[in-house]
Amino acid sequence: MLKSFMPIRKNEEPKSNEITDKELYLNRREFIISAAALALPIKSDGKKLNFTKNQELSTNEGQTSSDVVSNYNNFYEFSTGKTDIVDLAKNLHTHPWSISVEGLINNPKGYDIDELLKLFPLEERVYRFRCVEGWSMVIPWVGFPLAELVKRCQPQTSARYVEFVTLLDAKQMPGQKSAVLPWPYVEGLRLDEALHPLTLMAAGIYGEVLPNQNGAPLRLVVPWKYGFKSVKSIVKIRFVQKQPQTTWNATIPGEYGFYANVNPQVSHPRWSQAKERRVGEFLKRDTLMFNGYAAQVADLYTAMDLTKNF
DSSP, X not given: OOOOOOOOOOSOOOOGGGSOOHXXXXXXXXXXXHHGGGGSOOOOOOOBOOOEEOSTTSOOSOOOOHHHHHHSOOBTTTBSSSSSXXXXXXXXXXXSXXXXXXXXXXXXXXXXXXXXXXXXXXXXXXXXXXXXXXXXXXXXXXXXXXXXXXXXXXXXXXXXXXXXXXXXXXXXOGGGGSSSSOSSOEEEEEHHHHTSTTOEEXXXXXXXXXXXXXXXXXXXXXXXXXXXXXXXXXXEEEEESSOOOOHHHHHOTTTSOSSOBOOTTSOBTTBOOSEEEETTOSSOEEOOGGGGTHHHXXXXXXXXXXXXXX
């Protein structure tokens, strides 16, 4: 008995209505990858933090699911993947944890993380968070203004920048065994950026202690800049006169500038920054200048050419 079959079209181009639009295909692929995070269990020790809510400095946009934020991360110290970090980071020891504050200041000091967090009242701020790869989130961070720590350190007049250094420990952070980046990870801000009211030292998200995969026990959050500026698992803060050699800027200076301000008008050499996609959503939206914080921070850069100082 003959089997039914479909005829094979030889040397025949697909019809135009059979071809998936490239942009739609890429969006769908990214969506499937990020949506996988929704099916993963959240990793948190459940420890609640005491804080007040800062409504004035918070966006009123809908928050990204805590499951997504805890399971979809950039943290090259563990992996270049995004959904495997939650497991790779589970053995990071965040207590005890010391942070050295040094450099051109009158009050250098080494702080235990618990001691540091007792010095400043914690507050919750809901910030937009934009990654250079094109995805974004809305996250309720819990922390204290970096400006409060800066003032306590009493910077000397020669201090112009603040440098941040993450933990260097390849046994706990297996990604540091790779040569994908020079380690430890280093980032930096101009002193006036560090003093800006929006700049936050975060110790928690969603009202709980920061999970390891999100940068425990202390990380930087600068909401008008791309995510790679928000260095995680900080062990050293240095006040310096010259612009620090930051990790991504030193590694690929043509792609990652020191300032890293969210700017839809300046494309990354390999993709446009004009659009972004909220993790868990399918369609893209327009990227906002300074990630939507232009009214608060644009005056920091009025004399700068942002196409050169990107």
